[in-house]
Every structure is written in structure tokens, then in C-alpha cells.
Amino acid sequence: MSIGERITALTDRLTDLDDKWRDAFHAVPRHLFIPDKAWCHPDDGPGFLIDRTADPEMWLDVAYSNASIVTQIDDGATDLERGQGDYTSSTSAPGVVAAELKLLDPYDGDEVLEIGTGTGWTAGLLASRLGDESVTSMEIDQVLLATATEHLQQAGLSPRLVLGDGAEGWREGAPYDRVHVTCGVREVPYAWVEQTRPGGAIVVPWMPRWAGGHLVKLIAVGDGTAVGGFHSGVDFMLLRSQRWSRPRLEEVYRKSTTYLDPRRVVRSSYGAEVAIAGMLPEVCGTHETQDGGEFHLSLWSDDSDAQVHYAPDYKGVAILQRGPRGLWDELEAAYLQWVSWGSPHRDRFGMTVTPEGQHIWLDSPDRSLSVPMNFGE
Missing domain, CATH: 3.40.50.150 (Vaccinia Virus protein VP39)
Structure with a gap:
């Protein structure tokens, strides 16, 4: 397949492109901007190394796929072949x-x-x-x-x-x-x-x-x-x-419980995400689903953090909080405020x-x- 055919196949899948932008995609071939070795970061699977010398066809396939391609890790301090570290530049x-x-x-x-x-x-x-x-x-x-x-x-x-x-x-x-x-x-x-x-x-x-x-x-x-x-x-x-970066805290956690399922908070909608981020701009969060249907949510700010753990065998959700702020308490209030507004979608914000x-x-x-x-x- 020629470069032009690859670009046409790619742009045919991109509904946001008008004719002028399609022409630009053809005039500025993406593969000219990708190094011989780079790290492909697809949305639907694990990342992998692409190497133009070792497999030129695969390298071109990725160049004209709808995937981001990482071209720098840790501001250049880490070799791209490892694929590990903080991604700091990409196409x-x-x-x-x-x-x-x-x-x-x-x-x-x-x-x-x-x-x-x-x-x-x-x-x-x-x-x-x-x-x-x-x-x-x-x-x-x-x-x-x-x-x-x-x-x-x-x-x-x-x-x-x-x-x-x-x-x-x-x-x-x-x-x-x-x-x-x-x-x-x-x-x-x-x-x-x-x-x-x-x-x-x-x-x-x-x-x-x-x-x-x-x-x-x-x-x-x-x-x-x-x-x-x-x-x-x-x-x-x-x-x-x-x-x-995440701060390190040494204080003892305060224990409490809640009946609000933390899964509802993080999975509701993009509207909830925008509302919470707007009301609590200093609060960060990560979460993971664990074995047996358990779910863990971690929260932190510059001076406080919280750990929230849901287990299906218990009605109450375990809460640990430390620092001057009660981050789960704040998150719970912000989420329920969004609900009280009628759970508005992202496009209303x-x-x-x-x-x-x-x-x-x-x-x-x-x-x-x-x-x-x-x-x-």
C-alpha cells in the first residue's frame, strides 16, 4: 500500500476532517514526524515498540493508525525501548x-x-x-x-x-x-x-x-x-x-464509614467529572477494581489524603482520611451536589x-x- 493510500484510509475513518484538513493530512505525511524507534500507545491494548529497521511495514502501519505514538520518556532520560516512565512527548x-x-x-x-x-x-x-x-x-x-x-x-x-x-x-x-x-x-x-x-x-x-x-x-x-x-x-x-507529584504524609488516619458507593462517584458521567473537578480543583484520585468485586479509591491533595474501600459483603464503605481536609467528605458532598442539580451532562458546563x-x-x-x-x- 502506498503512503497516499495509507493516508486516505486513515482520513476516511476521521469524521472530524473537512476537505481542507484532509488535504493537509496528505500534504504533511505523519510518518515523516515519527522516529525510527518509538513506543505505540493504543487505546485498546498494551503499548509496544515500533522499529522501522526491524519491521518497516509494521512501523508504517502504526504511523497511519489512529494511535498516539510516544517519542520521549522522562524528558529524554529514559530509552524509548523500555516503554516505562512518564511519557513527555508524543505524536x-x-x-x-x-x-x-x-x-x-x-x-x-x-x-x-x-x-x-x-x-x-x-x-x-x-x-x-x-x-x-x-x-x-x-x-x-x-x-x-x-x-x-x-x-x-x-x-x-x-x-x-x-x-x-x-x-x-x-x-x-x-x-x-x-x-x-x-x-x-x-x-x-x-x-x-x-x-x-x-x-x-x-x-x-x-x-x-x-x-x-x-x-x-x-x-x-x-x-x-x-x-x-x-x-x-x-x-x-x-x-x-x-x-x-503526590505528597508524602506521616499522620495517622481517621476512620469512618459511608453508605455512598464510591463506584457511583467515579463512573457516573463526564458531567460528574467536570462538576467535581470544578468544585474540588485541588483533589486528585485514582481507583481500581480488585478481586471479588472489591473496589478501592485513593484521594489526595497537597496536604491531605484518603483511602476509600468498598467490599460487596458489607453495607458500609470503609473510609480512612488524614490531613487537615476530609477529602472523601468533600468528594461525597460535591458528587451529591451534582446529583441534586439533576445530574447535568458535560455539555451544560x-x-x-x-x-x-x-x-x-x-x-x-x-x-x-x-x-x-x-x-x-
């Missing part, structure tokens, strides 16, 4: 790229600031669609930027590439019509709002501490704020300046970013989750 799955580009929806002539050059593939897609002179892409890692430059040159493209912290944006080229973010953020940097022209858009993978991530499209209002809504679920590597920070709201920007809400007014 995103084409389906995710297509969804984000559809939301970006640039007009001909728009100027775009991209945060996170990575391998250079999405910068190349933007440059092919809009022209080299219309695209500025920022990368904080000098090695990644040098490699992306080589990839783009092979594709015959030369958008402006900038070495720097993407959280600060690039004021020299502002204002921009679109800001395209290829890394996850917990807090949207206000510099991006400042550097977007009124009516311009910021498309960003929001990766809160609680549960999964969500694509958000924000529109700059022109008064120093940006407002927008939530779209599809995503999983992106974090902006380097917003990484975090939105985000506003101001100079003071960001907040999540339900149905209207004046109904922030961070303040009491009265729907009777």
Missing part, C-alpha cells in the same frame, strides 16, 4: 488531532499560536493549511524543537518555531486569531487570553486533577476574559510548568478565564461552581 492520535483542529476552525489568513511543538506534525498541518507565515509554534525542550525543525524541513515547511515556555505565550506575534494547545493544562495561563484577539479562540486540553481530561474551546470576549464550553474527552501530557484565574460554571457564566447557586432566581 497525538490522529482522531484527537482531527477533533481539536475541527474545534479550532481557523479562517484563511488566521494567525495561530501553537503551544507544544513536539514532533512538529500539528505545526506542519497548520502551516500547510494556513501558510508558514501564519503559524508560530512554541516548544520548551531544545532537543524536541531541533528534531521538529528537521521533520518540518523534510515536509517542505517552515513555520516560525520558538524555544520558550509556552505558558508565557509569544507576545512578539500577538494578537493571534487562534491558540492551539497540544499539552494538557490544569489552569489556563492568562497570557493566552491576553494574546488572543477579541472573538479569537483558544482550544485547550483541560486536564484537571480529578478524573480525565476534556477539550475546551474558549472565546476571547474582548474585556480581558475568555469564555467557553466542554467538548470531547482527551488525555494529554501536562504542560511542564503544571506538573505535580463551561469555563471562564479571568486575570484572577479560572472557574467552572453550570448553564451560565454567572452560575459558578465556586459560589452557592440559586436556580430559583
Whole structure:
């Protein structure tokens, strides 16, 4: 199968692509941006090494599959062949790229600031669609930027590439019509709002501490704020300046029980995920199903943690909490608050970013989750 046939087969599966983006996918072949050795990270199975020298056909098959391909681990400190460690750069799955580009929806002539050059593939897609002179892409890692430059040159493209912290944006080229973010953020940097022209858009993978991530499209209002809504679920590597680590606590746990099944909390819907993340922005959680139908939920913040264990043979759920906060108590209250609102879906929530920070709201920007809400007014 030729490269062109592989690209056609891939784009035929991506419903978010219009004809112009399809043309860009053909003009900027994905395999030019993938190293000879990389780690495939599919959604439906374990990861595996791809090696162009050892198996060139399999390498090409993966390059034109709808899978993300990890190209750096532990900021380059760990060999890709191991496949273990923190993934710190990748070529995103084409389906995710297509969804984000559809939301970006640039007009001909728009100027775009991209945060996170990575391998250079999405910068190349933007440059092919809009022209080299219309695209500025920022990368904080000098090695990644040098490699992306080589990839783009092979594709015959030369958008402006900038070495720097993407959280600060690039004021020299502002204002921009679109800001395209290829890394996850917990807090949207206000510099991006400042550097977007009124009516311009910021498309960003929001990766809160609680549960999964969500694509958000924000529109700059022109008064120093940006407002927008939530779209599809995503999983992106974090902006380097917003990484975090789990604290170590030495205090003794406080014991209690609850009748709320923790499985309901973590499996309800994307709407519950957004609501909880909006009300409890500092709370993280992981969970696992164990043998015999048991279920364990771990929660933590900067100064507290909690362990929640469900066992089918007991009506009560065991709770252990320590630190100044009762994280399970807070999570239980936030979840039941969401239920009391009628269990609204994700598309009823939105985000506003101001100079003071960001907040999540339900149905209207004046109904922030961070303040009491009265729907009777």
C-alpha cells in the first residue's frame, strides 16, 4: 500500500476532517514526524515498540493508525525501548488531532499560536493549511524543537518555531486569531487570553486533577476574559510548568464509614467529572477494581489524603482520611451536589478565564461552581 493510500484510509475513518484538513493530512505525511524507534500507545491494548529497521511495514502501519505514538520518556532520560516512565512527548492520535483542529476552525489568513511543538506534525498541518507565515509554534525542550525543525524541513515547511515556555505565550506575534494547545493544562495561563484577539479562540486540553481530561474551546470576549464550553474527552501530557507529584504524609488516619458507593462517584458521567473537578480543583484520585468485586479509591491533595474501600459483603464503605481536609467528605458532598442539580451532562458546563484565574460554571457564566447557586432566581 502506498503512503497516499495509507493516508486516505486513515482520513476516511476521521469524521472530524473537512476537505481542507484532509488535504493537509496528505500534504504533511505523519510518518515523516515519527522516529525510527518509538513506543505505540493504543487505546485498546498494551503499548509496544515500533522499529522501522526491524519491521518497516509494521512501523508504517502504526504511523497511519489512529494511535498516539510516544517519542520521549522522562524528558529524554529514559530509552524509548523500555516503554516505562512518564511519557513527555508524543505524536497525538490522529482522531484527537482531527477533533481539536475541527474545534479550532481557523479562517484563511488566521494567525495561530501553537503551544507544544513536539514532533512538529500539528505545526506542519497548520502551516500547510494556513501558510508558514501564519503559524508560530512554541516548544520548551531544545532537543524536541531541533528534531521538529528537521521533520518540518523534510515536509517542505517552515513555520516560525520558538524555544520558550509556552505558558508565557509569544507576545512578539500577538494578537493571534487562534491558540492551539497540544499539552494538557490544569489552569489556563492568562497570557493566552491576553494574546488572543477579541472573538479569537483558544482550544485547550483541560486536564484537571480529578478524573480525565476534556477539550475546551474558549472565546476571547474582548474585556480581558475568555469564555467557553466542554467538548470531547482527551488525555494529554501536562504542560511542564503544571506538573505535580503526590505528597508524602506521616499522620495517622481517621476512620469512618459511608453508605455512598464510591463506584457511583467515579463512573457516573463526564458531567460528574467536570462538576467535581470544578468544585474540588485541588483533589486528585485514582481507583481500581480488585478481586471479588472489591473496589478501592485513593484521594489526595497537597496536604491531605484518603483511602476509600468498598467490599460487596458489607453495607458500609470503609473510609480512612488524614490531613487537615476530609477529602472523601468533600468528594461525597460535591458528587451529591451534582446529583441534586439533576445530574447535568458535560455539555451544560463551561469555563471562564479571568486575570484572577479560572472557574467552572453550570448553564451560565454567572452560575459558578465556586459560589452557592440559586436556580430559583
